[in-house]
Amino acid sequence: MASAYYEFYRGSSIGMALTDSLDELITSGAITPQLAMKVLQQFDKSLADTMVKQVKTKTTLKGHLHTYRLCDDVWTFIVKNPSFKMESNEIVNAPRIKIIACKNGDAIEAGKK
């Protein structure tokens, strides 16, 4: 179980799909915004837990660091010409990529000690 749940994963593909769906249901009056928020909170949990439990993939990333910033424990990197090396040696390149990294839950707990 992840010990901290972030909302920023809602910006991912699956998160946006959920947000859009909830918006449609709110618009049609099927659900209330309050219930939609509950769903999103559940999504935060489900996604984080599922990722921790089921995703084991390792990846390496290299590239030119164009921008970096750390604010309120959130790192943001903009990497130019990133090259992801996935497992099975698949390589994915792109012109640039933005990385948003929140502090890991374990790191938060460790910081408190």
Add this chain to the structure above:
Amino acid sequence: MSNKIVPGIYRAVIDDVIANIKPEFDEYGVAEDVLAELQHKWENKVIASHVAEFETPAPAQVSQHPPQHHLAYPPHPMHMMQHPHYAANPYALPQPGMSAVKAEPIDNRYMLGMPYALPPLPGPNLNGARPVPPHPGGQTGVISFPRPLQPQPPGARTTYVPPPVSQAQSQPAQQSQPAQRIPQVDGPSESSGDEDDSPPPSQGQAFAPRTSHPSLPQPRASTSTSAPPPHDSEAINSDLDDSDTEGEEEAEEGVAGETDIVFCTYDKVKKLSRPSSPCSSDLQVARVKNKWKCILKDGMIHVNGKDYLFAKCTGEFEW
């Protein structure tokens, strides 16, 4: 390849959310079919996003279970009843349990609970439901992941985009609307409040007018936005000052946001003894001169229109 695991993970997330949110729907007095509709919409949008190959795993689920029943048992009213049960509560049962659990008593109980939907279903059952895709209701969602693909070509996705922008986000001027996958930067921060706003603020001045544009009271913005006469907004210098930096930020953030992004967490790393490493004692990201190294965890990569997941990612950059 970590793109291959995406459908399974997303499937698990959707099922987990739907299963766990059901009590909330009950509590709010929302009908169960609304939950099914939510699931259906959600799945369709995920599929329509084409971030991974969603067809492959689902047909196995679709085609296997119904035939098994029919091969093992002759058509009998009791078996027809099973399917309404599955169809109405797809999220109530874990996938593996479906083939194993076929206790008739359970189905009887559910039967009593839901007297509807019996007449239309025997047809598809007897025919071995596979070749009959069109199930209009959202209830078949779990089993029929691939089906909506045909009625929802990629172009259809554009119709979904406007609602969230206009509703959840009331800053259309600053938002690059045409991009379908932008939402990363501004979406989460909008809904989540202060905590996740954090990445932008490091360029506080450039972003301040942006985030506060629509509603928040800010002296400068109020003069330009709330005051209708166009003369003021054109004449005021403060806006001009902002627009320079803001434009740069827009270009920088916009391009990155529209295309490729990674959501992840970073892990704690022990303090490095190198003098040039940044200040704090619990470093998560290490730097030596212009060499950066960071350990990222639990990430979702969206790059080149595809999603990839990783549990750990070692990043090495040159600044």
